[in-house]
Amino acid sequence: MSDTLSKIEKRTAYILLLPAVFLVFSIILFPIFANVWISFKEVGLKDIRIPEPRAKKIVKSVKESPDKIKIIYKLRNSSLILDIRDVMFQDKIPKNTEPLNLDQRCKLKSLIINCNFGDWKAKYKENFQIILVNKSGTKIDKKEIKSIKPKLSGKSDNILLNTNFTLKNFKKVFFQNEFFDLLSTTFYYTFFGTVGSIVFGILAAQLVNQKFFGRTFMRSILLFPYVGPVVALAYTWELLLDPYSGTLNNLLLNFQVIQEPLNLLGQKYLTINFFGFDLKLRLALTTVIIFEIWRYFPLAFLFILARLQAVPKELYEAADVDGAGPLQKFISITLPQIIAVISILFMIRFIWNFNKFEDIFLLTGGASGTRTLPINVYEQGFTISDIGMGSAVSIVIVLLLLIFMFIYFRLLGRRADEN
Amino acid sequence: MKIKSLILYCLISSIFLFSLVSIWKVLSTLQGIDLENFNFAIILTLGIGISLINLIVGDKFHKAIKSIIFAILFTFVDGYLVQLMPIWYNIGIFGILIFYSFKIDKYNQKNLDLDHSSQTVVFEFLTLFGIVLFSFVILFPFYMMIVTSFKTQAALLINPLDFSINFAQDIKELFKSYFVIFDTYKFGRYILISTFVSVGTVIVTLIFAIPAAYAVARLNFFGKNFLSTSILIIYMFPAIVLVIPLYTVFSQLGLRNNVGGLLIVYTATTLPVAIYMLQGYFKSIPKELEEAAIMDKLNWFGIIIKIILPLSIPAISSVALYVFMIAWNEFLFSLMFLDNPNSFTLSRAIQYLSGDAETPRQYLMAGSVVVTIPVLFIFVYFEKYLVSGLTAGSVKG
Numbered sequence: 001m002s003d004t005l006s007k008i009e010k011r012t013a014y015i016l017l018l019p020a021v022f023l024v025f026s027i028i029l030f031p032i033f034a035n036v037w038i039s040f041k042e043v044g045l046k047d048i049r050i051p052e053p054r055a056k057k058i059v060k061s062v063k064e065s066p067d068k069i070k071i072i073y074k075l076r077n078s079s080l081i082l083d084i085r086d087v088m089f090q091d092k093i094p095k096n097t098e099p100l101n102l103d104q105r106c107k108l109k110s111l112i113i114n115c116n117f118g119d120w121k122a123k124y125k126e127n128f129q130i131i132l133v134n135k136s137g138t139k140i141d142k143k144e145i146k147s148i149k150p151k152l153s154g155k156s157d158n159i160l161l162n163t164n165f166t167l168k169n170f171k172k173v174f175f176q177n178e179f180f181d182l183l184s185t186t187f188y189y190t191f192f193g194t195v196g197s198i199v200f201g202i203l204a205a206q207l208v209n210q211k212f213f214g215r216t217f218m219r220s221i222l223l224f225p226y227v228g229p230v231v232a233l234a235y236t237w238e239l240l241l242d243p244y245s246g247t248l249n250n251l252l253l254n255f256q257v258i259q260e261p262l263n264l265l266g267q268k269y270l271t272i273n274f275f276g277f278d279l280k281l282r283l284a285l286t287t288v289i290i291f292e293i294w295r296y297f298p299l300a301f302l303f304i305l306a307r308l309q310a311v312p313k314e315l316y317e318a319a320d321v322d323g324a325g326p327l328q329k330f331i332s333i334t335l336p337q338i339i340a341v342i343s344i345l346f347m348i349r350f351i352w353n354f355n356k357f358e359d360i361f362l363l364t365g366g367a368s369g370t371r372t373l374p375i376n377v378y379e380q381g382f383t384i385s386d387i388g389m390g391s392a393v394s395i396v397i398v399l400l401l402l403i404f405m406f407i408y409f410r411l412l413g414r415r416a417d418e419n
Numbered sequence: 420m421k422i423k424s425l426i427l428y429c430l431i432s433s434i435f436l437f438s439l440v441s442i443w444k445v446l447s448t449l450q451g452i453d454l455e456n457f458n459f460a461i462i463l464t465l466g467i468g469i470s471l472i473n474l475i476v477g478d479k480f481h482k483a484i485k486s487i488i489f490a491i492l493f494t495f496v497d498g499y500l501v502q503l504m505p506i507w508y509n510i511g512i513f514g515i516l517i518f519y520s521f522k523i524d525k526y527n528q529k530n531l532d533l534d535h536s537s538q539t540v541v542f543e544f545l546t547l548f549g550i551v552l553f554s555f556v557i558l559f560p561f562y563m564m565i566v567t568s569f570k571t572q573a574a575l576l577i578n579p580l581d582f583s584i585n586f587a588q589d590i591k592e593l594f595k596s597y598f599v600i601f602d603t604y605k606f607g608r609y610i611l612i613s614t615f616v617s618v619g620t621v622i623v624t625l626i627f628a629i630p631a632a633y634a635v636a637r638l639n640f641f642g643k644n645f646l647s648t649s650i651l652i653i654y655m656f657p658a659i660v661l662v663i664p665l666y667t668v669f670s671q672l673g674l675r676n677n678v679g680g681l682l683i684v685y686t687a688t689t690l691p692v693a694i695y696m697l698q699g700y701f702k703s704i705p706k707e708l709e710e711a712a713i714m715d716k717l718n719w720f721g722i723i724i725k726i727i728l729p730l731s732i733p734a735i736s737s738v739a740l741y742v743f744m745i746a747w748n749e750f751l752f753s754l755m756f757l758d759n760p761n762s763f764t765l766s767r768a769i770q771y772l773s774g775d776a777e778t779p780r781q782y783l784m785a786g787s788v789v790v791t792i793p794v795l796f797i798f799v800y801f802e803k804y805l806v807s808g809l810t811a812g813s814v815k816g
Contacts, residue, residue: 006639009638009639009640010638010639010640010641012634012638012719013634013638013639013640013643014640016630016631016633016634016638016719017630017631017634017635017640017646019627019630019631020627020628020630020631020690020694021631021646023627023683023686023687023690024653024687024690024691026687027661027665027683027684027686027687027688028653028656028661028687028688029653030664031660031661031663031664031665031668032656032660032661032664034664034667034668035660035663035664038663038664038667043667048667048670048671049670049671050671158671160667160671203549204549204553206546206549207546207549207550207553210546212546212550218550218553218554219806220798220799220802221554221557221558222553222557223798223806224557224558224561224795224798225557227744227748227794227795227798228561228748228791228794228795229747229748229750229765229766229787229790229791229794230748230750230766231750231766231769231770231787231790232564232769232786232787232788232790232791233560233787233791235769235773235783235784235787236560236561236563236564236784236787237560239563239567239780239783239784240559240560240563245575245576245579245780246579247449247563247579247580250579250580251445251448251580254448254454254455254580255448255454255455255456255457256455256456294556294557302806323534323535324535325534325535325538325539326535326538326539326541326542327538327542351655352657355657355658355659355660357657357658357659357751358750358751362750362770374657374659377659377660377662377663378659378662381662381663381666382755387663387667390663391663391664394659394660394662394663397657397659397660398656398660401655401656401657401660405652405655
């Protein structure tokens with residue numbers, strides 16, 4: 001009895017899970033595996049369109065014989081690269097009409113013209129013509145003929161489905177793509193963005209954890225950058241930082257902080273003279289990192305604040321009795337309490353920052369030294385139109401990500417063991 | 420009195436004063452006032468002077484009298500420095516000084532003598548400084564977004580620092596950018612599409628997620644642990660690695676430029692987190708209720724509809740709000756899948772607008788305001804329910 005019940009339970013569970021699992025599998029897991037497949041192929045953006053046989057129907061009257069009408073089909077292969085095999089054609093003609101001298105490739109059967117055009121090479125074009133005669137000798141309605149659309153079908157190779165594989169893409173990724181520059185930019189961006197957002201998160205959480213007028217209001221405001229749409233925020237920053245009409249540069253110029261406008265998003269290096277040494281700062285990258293920190297410190301803030309509010313008050317009271325100062329209290333009470341949250345945050349933010357695409361794309365488009373791996377996926381796939389290369393870069397990202405996640409779950413597991 | 424505490428107190432409090440005054444000056448400049456100097460040295464000296472006098476005078480005077488005297492003194496010196504400013508500017512400076520004097524009033528020769536007094540001073544002023552600075556840095560871009568949308572191209576070109584809005588003008592002139600984006604750029608249509616996609620995503624996600632979450636929370640089946648971990652792992656995977664295969668497959672299936680295609684993708688990407696949040700909540704519902712229902716011969720479907728759903732309205736609505744916000748803000752997939760202006764979402768439409776270098780910035784900002792306001796409104800209005808979900812990691816970004 002209980003055996004059947006557990007069987008029913010299992011079956012119900014699978015039925016309930018099936019739709020969700022199916023959807024997630026086809027939209028998330030399938031593409032990840034498909035990336036592997038595509039990355040070993042030489043595929044351009046233009047190759048992924050399946051070639052189609054097409055026909056444009058033009059209807060013309062024939063001079064001096066109103067009972068006849070000429071139909072011209074402009075036939076073509078939509079692809080410039082691939083052939084189409086066994087092209088079949090089908091069109092209807094109105095009642096009481098019949099075609100004159102029908103092409104040999106075609107047959108008429110109860111008002112339907114069926115044609116077998118055979119194979120079409122790439123770029124194939126042909127003007128195919130039919131003359132219709134009205135059996136009753138009256139005028140043929142042009143509009144009626146025009147309203148009927150011909151149907152075409154054919155077989156073609158799908159470049160994605162054949163089994164020609166190559167290692168070219170990976171060779172290009174590692175040797176012709178300034179790979180190490182790409183990798184170092186990505187790590188630079190990820191690391192400083194993560195550390196920055198955590199540091200500011202701690203500061204903000206410390207602030208809001210104290211009592212002051214307008215505290216709840218302050219908490220909502222601090223989360224605005226995180227919940228706002230990235231498109232709106234990125235464009236606002238772009239206008240703010242514009243070298244000529246931007247508010248920031250104009251303010252700095254107005255108050256004589258700088259003499260020349262700074263192109264914060266368009267300049268790769270800024271040379272700073274520091275005690276006789278020329279220091280090169282990656283300006284655009286730094287700006288993008290600052291945007292990143294501005295936008296994502298709220299998450300760190302929220303996590304840390306939640307943890308801070310759970311710290312028992314007695315600990316601080318005891319420290320007061322012992323005569324500890326604010327700095328000492330922070331180092332020996334607060335920090336040990338939040339260190340676990342910080343390490344989890346570091347991993348989450350690191351992984352998410354590593355994959356950040358929108359922010360950099362909208363701010364700089366990957367120019368002036370801000371090209372990270374995710375930006376490169378887009379560039380390879382859609383700017384250079386090399387789908388295979390884009391997939392190969394995606395694979396590199398997935399592999400690095402798996403390594404990070406392995407470390408993250410090990411860390412999480414160890415935390416769980418400790419508690 | 421410790422010398423170290425004294426020096427720190429004077430320096431930090433006057434730097435705090437300087438930053439308050441500077442922010443006020445920046446804001447005033449943005450109202451079209453011609454200010455060109457922060458007068459760092461003079462204001463710092465004044466600040467140090469005021470904080471020293473505050474220590475010397477102590478509580479011989481009432482603090483209100485003290486504050487007013489300081490404020491008048493400072494306002495006059497500052498007024499002399501910057502010359503002929505409108506009255507509201509001076510009132511602002513006066514207000515800042517009153518606030519500042521109230522803050523430094525609690526320091527006297529005695530409490531600067533205590534243990535850790537230098538640290539306490541630093542911490543207290545850093546807190547104040549932090550609150551002011553954080554609010555300013557966070558709110559400024561939003562302020563700029565709104566104000567720019569009410570300006571005209573000509574006014575912005577003449578003086579890019581003049582953010583003052585002329586409310587006296589005709590309402591049609593004031594809201595001109597908004598009229599233009601709705602008339603010329605069809606933003607009404609984009610709002611409808613965005614709303615349709617976001618609401619659709621919410622509904623479909625919930626229909627898929629609720630049964631799955633129930634199964635994960637309550638039923639025993641083979642591979643349950645594996646499934647729970649995979650939900651988390653899948654959630655960590657970024658959209659950018661899905662883009663190329665999805666683009667290829669969607670192109671071949673003719674699902675690009677199709678709002679339905681976008682809806683499928685949004686649903687799939689929000690499903691893991693929806694399941695994760697819901698199953699956590701379902702586990703907290705007492706099991707006895709369902710056992711009673713099984714006695715009444717209700718099937719699983721009945722249990723979900725009649726028992727689980729009514730009890731988890733709060734959790735379901737917070738998941739719904741999240742999914743809505745994620746779908747509304749989403750950009751990458753709408754960039755990849757939509758190239759036909761007839762099926763743009765709001766985010767994609769704004770990006771398209773900015774692609775044309777001729778588009779005046781005030782239209783861009785008006786569009787940004789339109790896309791930002793609904794999310795911020797939802798967030799502020801439902802904040803209580805949303806904050807706990809945020810810490811559960813529900814918004815990936």
